[in-house]
Amino acid sequence: MTEPLLTLQGISKRFGGVVALDNVDFDLRAGEVHGLVGENGAGKSTMMKILAGVYSDYDGEMRLNGELVRFSSPANAQARGIGMVYQELSAFQHLTVAENMFGRNMPMRAGFVDWKAMNRDAQKHMNALGLDIDVTLTMGSLPVGNQQLVEIARVIFSGAKSIILDEPTSALSPPETRRLFEFMATLKAQGRTMVFISHFLDDVLEVTDRITVFKNGKHVAQLVTKETSKHQLVELMIGGDAETLKPLYESSTAAHADADPLAPAKADVLTTDGLTKLGAFSGISMALKQGEILGLFAFMGGGQTQLARCLFGAEPTDSGRILLDGQPISLKNTTRARAAGIAFVPEDRRSALMLEKEIFKNITIAHLSKLVPFWFKETRELGIAEEQIKNVGVRPPKPHLHVGALSGGNQQKVVLAKWLTQTPRVLILSEPTRGMDVGAKEEVITIVRRLREQGVAILLVTTEPEAILSIADRSLVMRKGQITAELSGRALTKEALMKNA
Amino acid sequence: MSETRATDTTAPAWGPAVAWVRRRARDLAPFATLVVLVVFFGATTDSFFDLVNLRNILAQVATLAVVSTGITFVLLCAEIDLSIAAVSMMTGVIASILFGAVGVPGWVGVLAGAGAATALGMLNGWTTTRVGLPSFVATLASMQIASGLAQYITRGNIVYTIPDILKYLGGSYIGDTDPWRLPVVVVAGVVVLLVGHVVLAYTRFGRYIYMTGSNREAARLSGINTKNIVAACMAICGLCAGLAGMLNTGRLGSAQSYGLDDMLLDSVSAVVLGGTSLFGGQGGIKNTAMGLLIFGVLNNGLNQLQLDIYMRLWVRGVILLVALVINIYALRVKAAPAK
Numbered sequence: 004m005t006e007p008l009l010t011l012q013g014i015s016k017r018f019g020g021v022v023a024l025d026n027v028d029f030d031l032r033a034g035e036v037h038g039l040v041g042e043n044g045a046g047k048s049t050m051m052k053i054l055a056g057v058y059s060d061y062d063g064e065m066r067l068n069g070e071l072v073r074f075s076s077p078a079n080a081q082a083r084g085i086g087m088v089y090q091e092l093s094a095f096q097h098l099t100v101a102e103n104m105f106g107r108n109m110p111m112r113a114g115f116v117d118w119k120a121m122n123r124d125a126q127k128h129m130n131a132l133g134l135d136i137d138v139t140l141t142m143g144s145l146p147v148g149n150q151q152l153v154e155i156a157r158v159i160f161s162g163a164k165s166i167i168l169d170e171p172t173s174a175l176s177p178p179e180t181r182r183l184f185e186f187m188a189t190l191k192a193q194g195r196t197m198v199f200i201s202h203f204l205d206d207v208l209e210v211t212d213r214i215t216v217f218k219n220g221k222h223v224a225q226l227v228t229k230e231t232s233k234h235q236l237v238e239l240m241i242g243g244d245a246e247t248l249k250p251l252y253e254s255s256t257a258a259h260a261d262a263d264p265l266a267p268a269k270a271d272v273l274t275t276d277g278l279t280k281l282g283a284f285s286g287i288s289m290a291l292k293q294g295e296i297l298g299l300f301a302f303m304g305g306g307q308t309q310l311a312r313c314l315f316g317a318e319p320t321d322s323g324r325i326l327l328d329g330q331p332i333s334l335k336n337t338t339r340a341r342a343a344g345i346a347f348v349p350e351d352r353r354s355a356l357m358l359e360k361e362i363f364k365n366i367t368i369a370h371l372s373k374l375v376p377f378w379f380k381e382t383r384e385l386g387i388a389e390e391q392i393k394n395v396g397v398r399p400p401k402p403h404l405h406v407g408a409l410s411g412g413n414q415q416k417v418v419l420a421k422w423l424t425q426t427p428r429v430l431i432l433s434e435p436t437r438g439m440d441v442g443a444k445e446e447v448i449t450i451v452r453r454l455r456e457q458g459v460a461i462l463l464v465t466t467e468p469e470a471i472l473s474i475a476d477r478s479l480v481m482r483k484g485q486i487t488a489e490l491s492g493r494a495l496t497k498e499a500l501m502k503n504a
Numbered sequence: 505m506s507e508t509r510a511t512d513t514t515a516p517a518w519g520p521a522v523a524w525v526r527r528r529a530r531d532l533a534p535f536a537t538l539v540v541l542v543v544f545f546g547a548t549t550d551s552f553f554d555l556v557n558l559r560n561i562l563a564q565v566a567t568l569a570v571v572s573t574g575i576t577f578v579l580l581c582a583e584i585d586l587s588i589a590a591v592s593m594m595t596g597v598i599a600s601i602l603f604g605a606v607g608v609p610g611w612v613g614v615l616a617g618a619g620a621a622t623a624l625g626m627l628n629g630w631t632t633t634r635v636g637l638p639s640f641v642a643t644l645a646s647m648q649i650a651s652g653l654a655q656y657i658t659r660g661n662i663v664y665t666i667p668d669i670l671k672y673l674g675g676s677y678i679g680d681t682d683p684w685r686l687p688v689v690v691v692a693g694v695v696v697l698l699v700g701h702v703v704l705a706y707t708r709f710g711r712y713i714y715m716t717g718s719n720r721e722a723a724r725l726s727g728i729n730t731k732n733i734v735a736a737c738m739a740i741c742g743l744c745a746g747l748a749g750m751l752n753t754g755r756l757g758s759a760q761s762y763g764l765d766d767m768l769l770d771s772v773s774a775v776v777l778g779g780t781s782l783f784g785g786q787g788g789i790k791n792t793a794m795g796l797l798i799f800g801v802l803n804n805g806l807n808q809l810q811l812d813i814y815m816r817l818w819v820r821g822v823i824l825l826v827a828l829v830i831n832i833y834a835l836r837v838k839a840a841p842a843k
Binding site: 140315317336337340341342347349353354355356357358359360364366369371372375377378379406421 | 708724
C-alpha cells in the first residue's frame with residue numbers, strides 16, 4: 004500500500020440547518036486518478052471545495068503528506084499543490100490563452116507586459132504537457148473541449164500537483180472526451196494526482212484507479228475500479244432509496260397499470276425523425292402520444308435542454324423533421340409552435356416570466372390573440388386570469404400583484420397557467436419541479452396529471468429521476484445528445500435511468 | 505416625496521391598491537418635478553402664467569411631441585433610435601422638393617416623405633432584429649444615410665416650397681384673436697400622442713411591446729414574434745420622426761438639411777424625464793406627455809428669467825440632470841418591496 008498523499012478524516016460541513024457532509028473520510032494516493040460519484044446533493048462538490056480551500060470552516064481534519072493542514076483560501080490550497088477545475092469554466096473569454104494562464108502574474112519588462120516572454124513560456128508549458136494549442140488565440144475562439152484542457156493546464160501552471168476535476172466531461176463531445184482522457188493519461192504518467200468527479204459512470208470506470216461513493220453527505224464505499232461494475236456503482240449511489248421512493252414507484256406503476264391492458268393505442272401527436280442540432284443532439288427519433296407523460300431523462304449537458312427548446316421553435320435545428328399529427332411542421336419561430344398548440348415551460352423561470360409585470364398579464368400573454376379582441380379592456384382579461392389563478396392555485400390569488408413578488412413554486416404555477424388558457428396539444432416541461440419545496444412540487448405534479456387526463460401530450464424533460472418516476476408513463480434516456488434507452492413499466496427504475504444516462 | 509404622499513393616501517395593504525400605487529410611482533415623480541418647476545417660474549417671473557405664454561409652451565413642444573411618441577415605442581422595447589433628427593430633416597426636404605422642384609401635389613409629397621421615413625425606420629428594424637446589430641450602431645449608420653440624403657437632395661440649399669397642407673398643420677392657428685387662438689401644430693401633436701397612447705394602452709400590439717421590453721426572452725418563449733414587434737416599433741419611430749420633420753418645415757416655412765441637431769437629445773431627455781425606462785417595458789405616452797411639459801416649462805421658464813444667454817444651456821443641463829436623478833431615485837424606492 005502506498006502512503007496516502009492526502010487524508011481527510013471525520014469531515015462534517017453544514018450550511019445553516021442543512022448537513023452537506025456528515026463525518027466523511029476520504030483519501031488520495033499520490034499518482035492515482037480517484038473517481039468521486041454520487042447523486043446530486045450527495046456532497047461531492049462540498050468535499051472538493053473543502054479540499055481546494057474554498058470552505059475553511061468545517062469539522063474534522065485534513066492531512067497533507069502526514070502534516071495537519073487547513074487551507075484558508077483557494078490560493079492557499081494552490082500554494083500547497085492542490086488546484087481545482089470547476090464545472091462552469093471561469094476563463095476570460097476575450098483574453099488569450101497565455102493571458103489566462105498567467106493571470107495577474109504576467110512577466111514585466113521596464114514596467115510593461117513582456118508579451119514575447121509570456122507567449123513563449125506559455126507555449127513551452129503547453130508543449131511540455133503534450134498540448135498542441137496556440138497560446139496567442141483568445142480563449143473564446145477555442146472549442147469547449149480545448150478550453151477545458153487549457154483550464155487544466157492553467158491550474159498545473161500555477162503550481163498544482165493534484166488536480167480536482169469537477170464534471171469535466173459534461174460539456175464535451177465524445178472525441179473531446181477522448182482527448183481529455185488522453186491528456187489525463189499524460190498527466191498521470193508525469194506523476195500527477197487527480198480527482199475525477201462525474202455523473203457519467205462509464206467515464207469514471209474508464210479513467211479512474213479507485214472510486215469513492217457518496218450518498219446524502221455520507222461516505223458509503225471506496226472501491227478499486229478494476230473490481231467494480233456499473234451496476235454495483237448505481238446500487239451504491241441510490242441504495243436504500245428503494246424504501247423512500249416506494250410511494251413514487253407505486254404511483255407510477257399504478258399509472259402504467261391503467262394505461263396498459265388492452266387500451267386502444269393512443270395516437271402519436273408529436274414525432275421527430277432524425278432530429279439533429281450540431282453540438283447539442285443528433286438523430287433524435289421519438290414519438291409523443293396523446294394523453295401520456297413521456298419522460299426525457301439526462302444529466303446536465305446531455306442535450307435535452309436544447310432538444311426541448313427546438314421542439315418549441317426557440318432554436319433552429321440542423322437536420323431531421325418534426326411532425327405534428329403525422330404532418331411535417333416547420334417550427335421557424337416560437338409563434339409557429341404556439342399556433343400549432345405546442346406549449347413550453349423552460350427550465351429557468353426568469354426566461355418565462357416578466358417578473359416586474361402583473362400576474363394577469365403574464366397569464367394572458369401567451370394566447371392574448373385568442374383571448375381578447377384587438378382593442379381590449381382589462382376586465383375581460385382579468386376574468387380569464389382569475390379563472391386560471393384558481394385553476395392552478397396561485398397564492399396569493401391577486402392578479403394585480405407583480406409576479407416577482409411570488410415564491411418560486413407559485414411563479415412556476417403562473418408559467419403553467421399561461422399555457423392553460425387554451426388547452427395545449429403538446430406541453431413541453433423542462434425541469435418543472437426543480438428547486439421547489441415538496442408542497443409546491445406536489446401541486447405542480449397534480450396539475451400535470453390533470454392535463455394528461457385531458458389528453459394533452461406531455462414531454463417531461465428533467466435531470467431528476469424522481470420526477471420521472473413519480474409521473475411519467477414511460478421515459479427516454481439521453482446521453483451526450485443521443486437517445487440511449489426507452490424504459491417503461493417495470494423496467495422504468497431509477498437505476499435504469501441513471502445507468503443509461 | 506411624492507412617493508410617500510402616494511403611499512399615505514392609499515394605505516390599505518390589499519393587492520390592487522398596492523399594485524396601483526406601484527404603477528403610479530413612476531408617474532408621480534415627474535409630476536412633482538413639473539409642479540416644482542411651474543411654481544418656481546410662476547413666482548420668479550411676471551409673464552409665466554400669461555395665457556399666451558402657456559400656449560407658447562405647448563407650441564414649442566408640439567413637434568417634439570410627435571417625434572417623442574415614436575421614441576417612446578422604441579425605448580419601451582429597450583432599443584434606441586439615434587436617426588430621428590436626421591430622418592426628420594430628410595423627410596421635410598423630400599416633401600418640399602417633390603412639391604416644389606418636381607411639381608407633384610402637396611399631399612403626394614407628404615405621403616412620399618412619410619413613406620421614406622417609414623422605410624428608413626424599417627431598415628433600422630431589419631438591421632436590428634434580423635441582422636442583429638445593436639440599434640445604437642444600426643441607427644448611427646442610418647442617421648448618416650438620412651442626413652446625407654437630405655444634403656444630397658438640397659445640395660446644401662434652403663428649400664422654400666412647402667406644401668400648403670404642411671403650412672397649415674405646422675404654422676397656422678385655429679381662431680384669430682390672440683389669447684384665444686390655438687396653433688394647429690399643438691392639435692397635431694396632441695393627436696399623435698393620443699393615437700400612440702391608445703395603441704400602447706388598449707391594443708394587443710401595445711401589450712406585446714411592453715412584454716417584449718420587459719423580458720424579451722420570456723416574450724419569445726410565450727410565442728410572441730419579438731423580432732416583428734421590435735421592428736414595427738422602429739418603423740413607427742421612423743414615421744413619427746418624418747411627421748415631426750414635415751410639421752417643422754410647415755412651422756418654419758422652409759426645409760433644410762441642417763438645424764435640427766437638438767431634436768434627438770431633446771426628445772430622448774423628454775421621454776426619460778417623464779419616467780419611461782431606457783431599459784424597456786416601463787413607461788408610456790402619459791409619461792412622455794409629462795416629460796414634454798417639464799421640458800417645455802423648463803425651456804420657457806429659463807427664457808423668461810432673462811438669464812445670461814450663455815448661462816442658459818448649462819443651467820438647463822444641471823436642472824435636467826437633477827430631475828433625472830430624482831426620477832431614478834424614485835424608481836429605486838418603487839423597486840424595493842412594498843409590503
